[in-house]
Amino acid sequence: MTGNLQAAQGFWGVPAYQALPAGGSGVLGPGAVLDIGRDRYALTRLAVAAIPAAAASELAALSACSFEKLITFTRSATATYVGSDGLIHSAAANAPRFDHTNGRRQLLLEGPATNLLLNSAVLSTQSVAVPAATYTLSFYGTGSVTLAGASSGSLSGFGSTTRVSLTFVATAGALTMTVAGSVANAQLESGSRASSYIPTTGSAATRPADSARLTDAAAELVRRDAVSILVQAFQPFETGSTRRWMGTSYTILGLDTGKKPSQWDGAGPLLSVSSGVNDQVDLGFGVAWDGSGRRMSIAGASAGDAHQPAFTGNVFLGRDNSGNFAPGWYDQLIIWPFRMTNADLAAKAAAYT
Structure with missing residues (x-):
């Protein structure tokens, strides 16, 4: 069964999850979906060892799964969150907080x-x-x-x-x-x-700080030579703080102290959108790369260059491995196992709906 046929049988088969690969002739689906708002999740059926060399169409054959198949979550003590009833509740140590402060179900991630x-x-x-x-x-x-x-x-x-x-x-x-x-x-x-x-x-x-580390399978998708990533979240910015929406020891998706979107893999040049994003709004932050270079899109702005980034080690949502955080409420993470067209990336880099 091809990735597209399989996709048609799950929630990930709708057009919102499909994208046109750069240089391709037909749309393909994602390799992983973490839809927190609707409490639904999917991951490629392939074994971790097969992910780096697999064709994008093979990786798009998904199975529905649990949150834990995509995120390994830790926090060394209890923490509070606002429930769907509007009241403050306590989450146990190592339990994610699905918070309703903004009137919908979101994953709350914070530093200490x-x-x-x-x-x-x-x-x-x-x-x-x-x-x-x-x-x-x-x-x-x-x-x-x-x-x-x-x-x-x-x-x-x-x-x-x-x-x-x-x-x-x-x-x-x-x-x-x-x-x-x-x-x-x-x-x-x-x-x-x-x-x-x-x-x-x-x-x-x-x-203590939250840690939402991508599981081995989800992280291996991010570490491919060609990939597209979308993170949708609400970010309450702090003055003069850097934000790591997704990171390893380096920045896969981040905002600098001027709120300008950026990426840096520790080896190549810094990629940055020329202007900062607005405070206190829902955002969709997308990035894609392959051997020809990379592209970043957010809030109607885009930037790109000819560098192909390479990320190794653990991959985190809402922080990096060096103690830099992006406190906020996260709606969705989608990983496509190919670089999509610039037009599709710009269209998908929108707020969660």
Whole structure:
């Protein structure tokens, strides 16, 4: 059975998953699909050892599979997420978080963070010693928190199911937070955005980083000489931070500190789109390469060159192997075992629907 005939029997057979190979004469399907939003997954039937040399049509013969067949997920402790009911839930260590903060099912991936507040479930007035840095305060409830000492300002709540946040710069010293009214599930953390809630009691607490490593089969598809990749996600950017949407020890898909999409394999030149992308929007980020070079597309912008990248080692979603993260909510990852046309790549590099 050919890849196209097999594709017609699964969800991956619809036109959205088909693409025209560069220099080809007929469309082909993907080798792997991680559709988190619809909780459906598929992977090539071929053994890992056969993937590097197989024809794209052979790799497009897929079978439906579980999330775990595509992603090996680890996190050394519990972490919270927002469920479909709008409430905060706790995920066990090494369990992925399928979060509904944005009104749909997405995979929440984050780096480490520390909640500096004590007894955060029901906050009371307290002081915290802080170094000079940028911080974000967040909470649920109808009360307010007023800052004094190392910084000044105030934050008022809008209800028990609405999270509010305030980002500010503090000098080194004691930061006093005076609480009035109902302030629940409060968090004070370094950085310019509020990450997922970290419960505390009598001391500060740290949420360890998520690790979503592609399984051997999925990673082997990425390591082929010719491949196309699409990642769709919502990224809440932080000022001055690099983002690794997908990486090894190097960047397969990333955003630099100016929010410009980029790729670097550690050997060839840096490929970068000339302008940065907008904040706080759903994005589709695509890249494709073969022996003739590579192409990148995102938010209506594209760039390419004649370098054929080569990536080795473990492949991660939402981070790289060097501790660089792309915190955010991930909708879908699709890997095609061939380089698609530039036109198809640009068309597919769109937000998840």
